[in-house]
Amino acid sequence: MRAVAAEAFESAERSAPPVDATGEPGEVRLVEWLRESDAVDPDLSLVADADGEVLGHVMLSRGDLESDEAPAAGTGSTSAQEPGAGDDPVAALGLGPVSVRPDVQGRGVGSALVSEALVRASGFGYDVVCVLGDATWYRRFGFLPAAELGIGSPDPAWGSAFQAVRLGDTPEEGWPRLGVFRYAEPFARLEAAAARETHGTARPR
Numbered sequence: 001m002r003a004v005a006a007e008a009f010e011s012a013e014r015s016a017p018p019v020d021a022t023g024e025p026g027e028v029r030l031v032e033w034l035r036e037s038d039a040v041d042p043d044l045s046l047v048a049d050a051d052g053e054v055l056g057h058v059m060l061s062r063g064d065l066e067s068d069e070a071p072a073a074g075t076g077s078t079s080a081q082e083p084g085a086g087d088d089p090v091a092a093l094g095l096g097p098v099s100v101r102p103d104v105q106g107r108g109v110g111s112a113l114v115s116e117a118l119v120r121a122s123g124f125g126y127d128v129v130c131v132l133g134d135a136t137w138y139r140r141f142g143f144l145p146a147a148e149l150g151i152g153s154p155d156p157a158w159g160s161a162f163q164a165v166r167l168g169d170t171p172e173e174g175w176p177r178l179g180v181f182r183y184a185e186p187f188a189r190l191e192a193a194a195a196r197e198t199h200g201t202a203r204p205r
């Protein structure tokens, strides 16, 4: 999984800067941190393989929808800390990283991984999946600019590249403003580490 992430992001158009002496793209470390964290249910970390070789993988991690409105008495922001979607009114996941070995890209592996991840997330009772990435790729899975679903971006500068998709039979209309999506802690750790290394910023993909 780690090797595939390294190969995929080393040859990607965009990747997070290295955050340690390995010089590998930051996404490699992110994959490791996510695997160690309790934000990733093993059932939502998927690998595509052929003849025992890993061709690609995708991860979904639990995030928070943080209210950006003054909370009413006795209420707080929504949160999904326990495995499964839990009792949150709207349970949200962040998608990524997704990586496919460069020599097998363009053969449907990435699409199969993302599609299966969304099916599983829905099966586990999650309502929405958020992603930062190329809209021309994610549109085919039903992702829309997150703002259209009432979800604020962790970084307003991401604009419509921050996307979301509703799962299952959640109604198309009438969703209230849900709040601002916050990725699981390892994403913030990556951003902080990248900022330290480069005085720039790293972004979840």
Ligand SMILES: CC(C)(COP(=O)(O)OP(=O)(O)OC[C@H]1O[C@@H](n2cnc3c(N)ncnc32)[C@H](O)[C@@H]1OP(=O)(O)O)[C@@H](O)C(=O)NCCC(=O)NCCS
Residues within 6 Å of the ligand: 008, 009, 011, 012, 013, 014, 098, 099, 100, 101, 104, 105, 106, 107, 108, 109, 110, 111, 112, 132, 133, 134, 136, 137, 205
């Ligand atoms: C992005 C990635 C996971 C796609 O996996 P894949 O197995 O090559 O994808 P598929 O074969 O299922 O789909 C290929 C389609 O996706 C498009 N595509 C692939 N990568 C893309 C990208 N970064 N941006 C936009 N479109 C992309 C291809 O042009 C192709 O389009 P078509 O079906 O219209 O011909 C893979 O290219 C990868 O690992 N890239 C490096 C890591 C990366 O950038 N990951 C984050 C993506 S936001």
